[in-house]
Amino acid sequence: MxxxxxxxxxxxxxxxxxxxxxxxxxxxxxxxxxxxxxxHYDDFYFYSAKEGLLTKDQKIDPYNVSIKNFxxxxxxxxxxxxxxxxxxxxxxxxxxxxxxxxxxxxxYLQPALEKAGFEYxxxxxxxxxxxxxxxxxxxxxx
Numbered sequence: 512m513x514x515x516x517x518x519x520x521x522x523x524x525x526x527x528x529x530x531x532x533x534x535x536x537x538x539x540x541x542x543x544x545x546x547x548x549x550x551h552y553d554d555f556y557f558y559s560a561k562e563g564l565l566t567k568d569q570k571i572d573p574y575n576v577s578i579k580n581f582x583x584x585x586x587x588x589x590x591x592x593x594x595x596x597x598x599x600x601x602x603x604x605x606x607x608x609x610x611x612x613x614x615x616x617x618x619y620l621q622p623a624l625e626k627a628g629f630e631y632x633x634x635x636x637x638x639x640x641x642x643x644x645x646x647x648x649x650x651x652x653x
Contacts, residue, residue: 512579513578513605513606513607513630514553514554514601514605514606514607515551515553515606515607515609515647516541516553516554516555516556516601516606516607516608516609517544517547517548517551517555517556517557517608517609517611518552518555518556518558518597518608518609518610518614518631519541519545519548519555519557519558519611520541520557520558521536521557521558521565522523522536522538522540522541522542523538523577524532524536524538524541525537526572526573528573528583529571529572529573531567531568531569532559532562532565532566532568532569532571533545534569535571535573537643540640540643540647541619542612543546543643543644543648544647546613546647546651547647547650547651548611551578551609551634551650552609554601555567555599556597556602556618558612558620559571559576560576560577560578560589561574561576562574563577563589563592563593564592564593564597566598566600567624568640578615578616579615586618586619587619590616590619590620590622590623592621593623594624594626594627595627597629598627599629603630604626604628606629606630607628607629607630607631607632608631608632608633609631609632609633610624610631610632610633611634611635612631613637617633621633643648
């Protein structure tokens with residue numbers, strides 16, 4: 512049985528002091544995605560424009576960087592780096608990745624996952640932020 516690994520987007524809304532990644536981001540969508548991942552995945556990681564791949568307890572400073580300001584080649588390089596670091600934690604053949612986050616990131620992460628040999632799924636593909644929030648709420652009730 513393959514391990515289920517969550518790969519979660521971080522958020523623009525952050526705490527004001529250096530914190531562990533799991534505590535730095537404070538948007539409702541981020542918090543709900545973490546609660547979901549804690550119940551449904553064997554492990555999970557975060558990705559951010561500035562830091563790349565983050566572990567839950569990795570301490571980072573608040574920042575203001577958006578992937579929207581990256582060039583296409585910078586976005587590709589960023590995604591390759593995220594997946595290369597992910598491979599240091601999990602073996603592509605032994606897990607399935609569940610990718611949570613917007614298209615602005617997934618557009619580059621999905622090809623990088625495929626190239627690295629990861630099987631992946633996007634549980635909330637095509638959902639607006641409002642629908643994602645509702646979906647996470649509905650999962651808690653089950």
